[in-house]
Amino acid sequence: MATLNLSNATKSYGDVDVIKGIDLDIADGEFVVFVGPSGCGKSTLLRMIAGLEDITAGELKIDGERCNERAPKDRGIAMVFQSYALYPHKSVYENMAFGLRLAKRPKDEIDAKIREAAGILQMEHLLERRPSQLSGGQRQRVAIGRAIVRNPKVFLFDEPLSNLDAALRVSMRREIARLHGELDATMIYVTHDQVEAMTLADRIVVLDGGVVQQVGRPMELYNRPQNVFVAGFIGSPKMNFFQGEITGTQADSITVTTPATAAVAVPVTSNATPETGRAVTMGIRPEHLSVADDGTAPGFTGTIVLVERLGDESLLEIALSDGTEVIAKVAGGGSEAAGDTIRLTFDPAHLHLFDADGERIG
Amino acid sequence: MTGSTRRAPFRANQAGLSHYALIFAIIAISIVAAFPLVWMVLSSFKTPAESMQVPPVWIPKTPSLEAYSEVSGVINAGRSFTNSAIIATTTTLGILITSLMAGYAFAKYRFRGRNLVFALLISTMFLPPIVTLIPLYRMVNSMGLNASLVGVIVPNLANAFGIFLMRQFIAGVPDDLIDAARVDGASELRIVFSVVAPAVVPAIAALALFAFVFHWNTYLWPLTILQGNTDDYPIVLSLGRLLSYNRGAMNTGLVMAGATLAVLPPLVLFVFLQRFFVDSIVSTGVKG
Numbered sequence: 001m002a003t004l005n006l007s008n009a010t011k012s013y014g015d016v017d018v019i020k021g022i023d024l025d026i027a028d029g030e031f032v033v034f035v036g037p038s039g040c041g042k043s044t045l046l047r048m049i050a051g052l053e054d055i056t057a058g059e060l061k062i063d064g065e066r067c068n069e070r071a072p073k074d075r076g077i078a079m080v081f082q083s084y085a086l087y088p089h090k091s092v093y094e095n096m097a098f099g100l101r102l103a104k105r106p107k108d109e110i111d112a113k114i115r116e117a118a119g120i121l122q123m124e125h126l127l128e129r130r131p132s133q134l135s136g137g138q139r140q141r142v143a144i145g146r147a148i149v150r151n152p153k154v155f156l157f158d159e160p161l162s163n164l165d166a167a168l169r170v171s172m173r174r175e176i177a178r179l180h181g182e183l184d185a186t187m188i189y190v191t192h193d194q195v196e197a198m199t200l201a202d203r204i205v206v207l208d209g210g211v212v213q214q215v216g217r218p219m220e221l222y223n224r225p226q227n228v229f230v231a232g233f234i235g236s237p238k239m240n241f242f243q244g245e246i247t248g249t250q251a252d253s254i255t256v257t258t259p260a261t262a263a264v265a266v267p268v269t270s271n272a273t274p275e276t277g278r279a280v281t282m283g284i285r286p287e288h289l290s291v292a293d294d295g296t297a298p299g300f301t302g303t304i305v306l307v308e309r310l311g312d313e314s315l316l317e318i319a320l321s322d323g324t325e326v327i328a329k330v331a332g333g334g335s336e337a338a339g340d341t342i343r344l345t346f347d348p349a350h351l352h353l354f355d356a357d358g359e360r361i362g
Numbered sequence: 363m364t365g366s367t368r369r370a371p372f373r374a375n376q377a378g379l380s381h382y383a384l385i386f387a388i389i390a391i392s393i394v395a396a397f398p399l400v401w402m403v404l405s406s407f408k409t410p411a412e413s414m415q416v417p418p419v420w421i422p423k424t425p426s427l428e429a430y431s432e433v434s435g436v437i438n439a440g441r442s443f444t445n446s447a448i449i450a451t452t453t454t455l456g457i458l459i460t461s462l463m464a465g466y467a468f469a470k471y472r473f474r475g476r477n478l479v480f481a482l483l484i485s486t487m488f489l490p491p492i493v494t495l496i497p498l499y500r501m502v503n504s505m506g507l508n509a510s511l512v513g514v515i516v517p518n519l520a521n522a523f524g525i526f527l528m529r530q531f532i533a534g535v536p537d538d539l540i541d542a543a544r545v546d547g548a549s550e551l552r553i554v555f556s557v558v559a560p561a562v563v564p565a566i567a568a569l570a571l572f573a574f575v576f577h578w579n580t581y582l583w584p585l586t587i588l589q590g591n592t593d594d595y596p597i598v599l600s601l602g603r604l605l606s607y608n609r610g611a612m613n614t615g616l617v618m619a620g621a622t623l624a625v626l627p628p629l630v631l632f633v634f635l636q637r638f639f640v641d642s643i644v645s646t647g648v649k650g
Contacts, residue, residue: 052541073547085542089560099546150546 002063002153009058020210031180034190035197036207042190078147082159084139086131093127096146117148137168157189206230228358237327239283246278259322260300266351268362281354288350289328292343299345406618413614429619436607437600446596454573456519465528466554487522509591514584531565567638575628597624
């Protein structure tokens, strides 16, 4: 277990900066998830921490000690790869023993550590098998076991569940959460799957274009995204956005008008002092839209293009008169059908407001 | 459905015809290729009279091992075989080690000029060996290694084909596997021999076979560098002495017996490793 600090960490390939000066402090025992779209730099950042990529500029400290120049084996980390990366010619036991043998640990200690890790992961019966004789889930468990026996200060997971099918992914996700609880270790986990991020993380780091967009607890990111990118990335289906402008300002709210909606008073909590006439983006999550019973609540009217019935809920894709497409998540079992005209309403307290630069103002 | 069931027998017949044509072609080519080998083995059991008979005798009437016992009387077969084994084995080991290391570097390291250096290396594969014979001789001679087995072996401890073959196979080894070994604390040498090598065993076996057979059979370079030091002659050079023995009436049976003995070790090796040999050709699209 250890703390980990990145200060102004930068990675460049020639003239191209892929990681642009990241500052991040990870506490002892914390489970931090790096999340972002493909190419955002999350795996590169993890590999920089592991020592598999050089850090072009900035500093990495693990447990307070600078690690930029240290080889991966000397950083006190263990890594679990997406492809498992098990040595195909070695048995499960030998896979787990390889690193310890290289570290010249005594035979008894190696054996004890392997059996302990195998016990934690319930795979004692697999120790003599080759990786080719294991299922995907079992292989991933061995890869985690190989990491555990190293007794690392920091566990690094690089999209460890991406190669598994949906059901196995759910069970392995729970297993990793259980493992974190048992080992109480510092863990950094990379994924593009926001469900994994939301369910596993103590804190989520949202990355885009090599820049940290927001760091926070899962519900903090969901309830108060700092910018349009985070608002659109966290949540499934993604948040609906409306382009509009400020048509009035009050002490605790801003009146926003969009082509789709009438003037709406949006509560403002930030210190921003928006001016009338400025362009803004208004966001509302699909689950915060409801099918209207009356016309008094703020909302809009559109035509249903597609209905996706998921059982307990349905997703409605709605086209508005100005061409905007909106997704609404409503209770399942309704009689909505494509082609119907529908009015949806929302509570202004659930609205998110972003300025022209995409930064949150309310 | 009906259409497909009507067409199916037609396709089956076509496949059948081409299948038989292929088998016929394989048998015909195999006979042509195997003929000299079979003729060599059969001739080694003939008496001198049968060897010279016209029309030729195909199967010896009274098979004799006389020629085999005579071989040892003419050349020091044991010494020659030992020399061949030393040359072929040492060179093969050297090629395997250098090819693995260089192939790994070309496949997995990113460095400036990598592709240019690799292209230069590959281009040496297209040089006829005769072109490099004199410069190589002068180099080895200047090192004082002429007329010795070391001189035969040293210039062949690395070769472009081996590096090319290994690079192609090692490129297919997942980077994650190598990264996992680095995280585990393995040095680059350890990664090459403990992680990468076991992942490319078929290529190693194929290269071992290529190298062993080539250097067992190599003639021109040992002849040039050994400078008549017959004690260090490999079996292939010693066979020449069988040809010149009893020049008045050449004993074909004797030469064929010597050649049969000489071909046995690479043949046995090929039988054991032929699966890897075929795999490597299929995988790289390279003709050996």
